[in-house]
Amino acid sequence: MTVNKKQENKITIEHGAGGQVMDSLIKNIILKHTDKKNGGIGLHDLDDGASIPHNNENIVITTDSHVVRPIFFPGGDIGRLAVSGTINDLSVMGAKPIALTSALILEEGLEIEVVEKTINSLFKTAQEAEVDIVTGDTKVMEAGELDKIIINTTGIGYTNHPISDSGLKPGDKIILTGSVGNHGLSILSHREGFNFKSNIKSDVKPINKIIDKALEIGGVTAMKDPTRGGLSKSINEMASKANVNIELKENKIPIKKEVKSASEILGIDPMSVANEGIAIIGVKPEKANEILEKLKKIDGAKDTAVIGTVKEGKGKVTLETTIGGKRYIEPPAGDPIPRVC
Amino acid sequence: MTVNKKQENKITIEHGAGGQVMDSLIKNIILKHTDKKNGGIGLHDLDDGASIPHNNENIVITTDSHVVRPIFFPGGDIGRLAVSGTINDLSVMGAKPIALTSALILEEGLEIEVVEKTINSLFKTAQEAEVDIVTGDTKVMEAGELDKIIINTTGIGYTNHPISDSGLKPGDKIILTGSVGNHGLSILSHREGFNFKSNIKSDVKPINKIIDKALEIGGVTAMKDPTRGGLSKSINEMASKANVNIELKENKIPIKKEVKSASEILGIDPMSVANEGIAIIGVKPEKANEILEKLKKIDGAKDTAVIGTVKEGKGKVTLETTIGGKRYIEPPAGDPIPRVC
Ligand SMILES: Nc1ncnc2c1ncn2[C@@H]1O[C@H](COP(=O)(O)OP(=O)(O)OP(=O)(O)O)[C@@H](O)[C@H]1O
Ligand SMILES: Nc1ncnc2c1ncn2[C@@H]1O[C@H](COP(=O)(O)OP(=O)(O)OP(=O)(O)O)[C@@H](O)[C@H]1O
Ligand SMILES: [Mg+2]
Ligand SMILES: [Mg+2]
Ligand SMILES: [Mg+2]
Numbered sequence: 001m002t003v004n005k006k007q008e009n010k011i012t013i014e015h016g017a018g019g020q021v022m023d024s025l026i027k028n029i030i031l032k033h034t035d036k037k038n039g040g041i042g043l044h045d046l047d048d049g050a051s052i053p054h055n056n057e058n059i060v061i062t063t064d065s066h067v068v069r070p071i072f073f074p075g076g077d078i079g080r081l082a083v084s085g086t087i088n089d090l091s092v093m094g095a096k097p098i099a100l101t102s103a104l105i106l107e108e109g110l111e112i113e114v115v116e117k118t119i120n121s122l123f124k125t126a127q128e129a130e131v132d133i134v135t136g137d138t139k140v141m142e143a144g145e146l147d148k149i150i151i152n153t154t155g156i157g158y159t160n161h162p163i164s165d166s167g168l169k170p171g172d173k174i175i176l177t178g179s180v181g182n183h184g185l186s187i188l189s190h191r192e193g194f195n196f197k198s199n200i201k202s203d204v205k206p207i208n209k210i211i212d213k214a215l216e217i218g219g220v221t222a223m224k225d226p227t228r229g230g231l232s233k234s235i236n237e238m239a240s241k242a243n244v245n246i247e248l249k250e251n252k253i254p255i256k257k258e259v260k261s262a263s264e265i266l267g268i269d270p271m272s273v274a275n276e277g278i279a280i281i282g283v284k285p286e287k288a289n290e291i292l293e294k295l296k297k298i299d300g301a302k303d304t305a306v307i308g309t310v311k312e313g314k315g316k317v318t319l320e321t322t323i324g325g326k327r328y329i330e331p332p333a334g335d336p337i338p339r340v341c
Numbered sequence: 342m343t344v345n346k347k348q349e350n351k352i353t354i355e356h357g358a359g360g361q362v363m364d365s366l367i368k369n370i371i372l373k374h375t376d377k378k379n380g381g382i383g384l385h386d387l388d389d390g391a392s393i394p395h396n397n398e399n400i401v402i403t404t405d406s407h408v409v410r411p412i413f414f415p416g417g418d419i420g421r422l423a424v425s426g427t428i429n430d431l432s433v434m435g436a437k438p439i440a441l442t443s444a445l446i447l448e449e450g451l452e453i454e455v456v457e458k459t460i461n462s463l464f465k466t467a468q469e470a471e472v473d474i475v476t477g478d479t480k481v482m483e484a485g486e487l488d489k490i491i492i493n494t495t496g497i498g499y500t501n502h503p504i505s506d507s508g509l510k511p512g513d514k515i516i517l518t519g520s521v522g523n524h525g526l527s528i529l530s531h532r533e534g535f536n537f538k539s540n541i542k543s544d545v546k547p548i549n550k551i552i553d554k555a556l557e558i559g560g561v562t563a564m565k566d567p568t569r570g571g572l573s574k575s576i577n578e579m580a581s582k583a584n585v586n587i588e589l590k591e592n593k594i595p596i597k598k599e600v601k602s603a604s605e606i607l608g609i610d611p612m613s614v615a616n617e618g619i620a621i622i623g624v625k626p627e628k629a630n631e632i633l634e635k636l637k638k639i640d641g642a643k644d645t646a647v648i649g650t651v652k653e654g655k656g657k658v659t660l661e662t663t664i665g666g667k668r669y670i671e672p673p674a675g676d677p678i679p680r681v682c
């Protein structure tokens with residue numbers, strides 16, 4: 001009893017895994033503080049970032065620290081991830097990214113060459129997204145006090161119309177801009193050492209231009225990037241925040257063959273692992289087809305699909321399976337893959 | 342030879358100590374990347390943050406990760422530090438802070454109570470500064486992979502007139518808004534275990550209201566907060582960036598008796614240790630007195646003093662000692678106290 005009690009009072013890996021355990025930590029220790037939301041999207045909205053109304057416009061801000069292991073993985077590295085993750089959070093808030101910060105925390109003894117390779121990737125990815133890195137910070141911790149490197153990136157952007165993750169309405173279509181599981185499974189299979197036969201690559205990338213195209217067409221009601229906790233977590237959040245049900249169709253959810261088989265071998269649900277290069281977009285039904293067709297023409301969004309429909313309801317997500325059954329999709333307690341981003 | 346060569350290629354504590362060793366790392370691996378400065382203060386200016394012109398205004402952004410040990414120290418804690426550090430960087434850029442992010446990285450096994458205490462202090466300090474924390478991130482690293490807790494805070498603010506750290510002109514007066522060394526020496530003497538007899542407390546605090554008062558009076562030409570590397574580092578940076586000399590008077594530089602004696606006992610130069618609650622303000626001579634008198638009336642700035650004068654020159658800083666001698670103040674290689682902020 002005493003031991004259990006003690007463990008309950010300590011931080012566990014799941015407290016940082018993006019699922020329900022993390023959410024309850026945040027609710028318990030952070031949301032009790034006042035939120036002076038001035039009409040924008042604030043702390044209590046638990047969205048991908050915050051929006052601050054200013055002079056008939058909104059500045060959007062978002063932050064993420066990146067602790068991924070290994071630092072270099074198939075399809076990307078911590079530098080590319082740090083830029084993409086933050087740009088994507090700005091993008092799914094409906095903002096045009098304008099600047100990023102880059103805060104490095106390094107372990108004493110780390111090869112400078114490793115830092116340099118990471119920084120090169122960071123700047124290259126920022127250039128790809130056409131966003132400037134404007135300021136940063138560098139700290140060093142003693143050997144043994146930090147595992148290699150952490151990068152925090154914070155991004156700001158502007159928009160006239162912030163898009164929350166809570167705006168779904170019955171009738172809306174759910175679009176996913178790419179296949180699920182690539183990032184999480186690439187990390188895990190690399191760690192498990194079986195990348196010799198699998199070809200799973202992370203699809204980590206900035207998706208601001210993909211999102212721009214959807215916004216240009218219009219009809220977008222809600223967006224979210226399904227990072228830690230994967231599609232299961234994000235889609236449940238969108239359903240419960242909007243107090244609607246969502247019906248997904250399994251055979252419409254794009255998944256690569258190699259991701260599917262790796263997740264079976266590893267016993268991991270590909271719907272619950274972090275993605276770093278896709279977004280969930282809720283759209284008005286009359287715009288769904290045009291967005292689908294236009295996005296499918298963009299590199300990095302070729303697998304875009306309409307994966308479901310929003311219904312009246314109370315925040316439940318169901319999946320119609322390939323064999324015609326139906327089951328609930330629950331939000332995971334946490335992402336099954338630690339240190340995935 | 343081979344061993345030395347290898348060490349040269351590795352990150353050392355000094356690479357994160359805010360002095361010349363860090364500066365050269367940043368120059369070598371970061372500044373080689375293009376800076377698409379759009380008229381604002383950018384990456385290559387190496388100022389306290391960046392400014393981005395937008396609609397006849399400027400948005401200012403700055404970031405700092407905080408790795409201080411111990412987490413709770415005399416006069417403050419990592420939460421108070423994380424908020425103050427970032428607000429102060431915004432303030433010395435001439436910006437009115439409007440929002441902060443809070444990104445936590447926690448070690449598995451850390452007591453939740455410790456996290457909660459830290460978060461309470463973070464929000465309390467933000468409230469003191471009248472700035473909202475609007476969004477954040479929470480990551481957990483495995484036990485042994487991170488020493489307890491890191492907090493990154495990024496801040497944004499607005500200003501019509503960004504103030505750089507490079508704007509000094511011959512004739513300007515140098516104002517310091519408080520006494521030197523309190524933060525660094527409080528950390529160090531606490532670590533060395535002799536806080537039983539010393540009363541050194543960190544003066545870590547948000548100084549936005551103090552800076553507001555100076556800006557309201559006017560005549561401010563340059564500002565910087567003398568954090569890692571202390572007054573020696575910051576004042577040298579201000580001198581060399583403006584290509585002027587600065588003459589400081591030792592007997593005008595406020596220092597608490599207990600800080601002076603602790604630094605003598607510990608063999609530490611109080612001019613080179615991090616401060617977290619003061620700013621260096623360059624002002625036109627005709628405004629110096631009014632700013633001095635007004636700031637001295639504000640809590641937290643009672644020790645404000647005019648500590649020197651700007652002269653024509655080539656970036657050198659001299660100190661006229663109490664006994665009438667004169668010596669150069671050099672920028673330190675790094676802050677002598679590791680993990681000070
Ligand atoms: N330490 C914190 N302080 C304040 N808010 C936090 C903190 N940690 C998380 N949050 C808030 O909780 C919500 C969920 O955070 P989360 O990091 O899961 O979002 P995300 O960045 O979109 O996802 P990911 O980090 O997986 O990319 C966000 O609104 C975030 O602002
Ligand atoms: N990793 C980085 N990427 C980009 N710029 C960086 C990085 N690290 C530091 N810089 C830049 O170098 C300059 C000096 O950084 P430094 O952190 O010393 O400033 P500061 O925040 O004012 O001081 P302190 O961190 O001691 O409070 C700043 O302009 C900062 O933007
Ligand atoms: Mg997100
Ligand atoms: Mg994110
Ligand atoms: Mg800094």
Ligand SMILES: [Mg+2]
Pocket residue numbers: 388389430565566568
């Ligand atoms: Mg500074």
Ligand SMILES: [Mg+2]
Pocket residue numbers: 405426427430568
């Ligand atoms: Mg700083």
Ligand SMILES: [Mg+2]
Pocket residue numbers: 063064065477478479
């Ligand atoms: Mg996050």
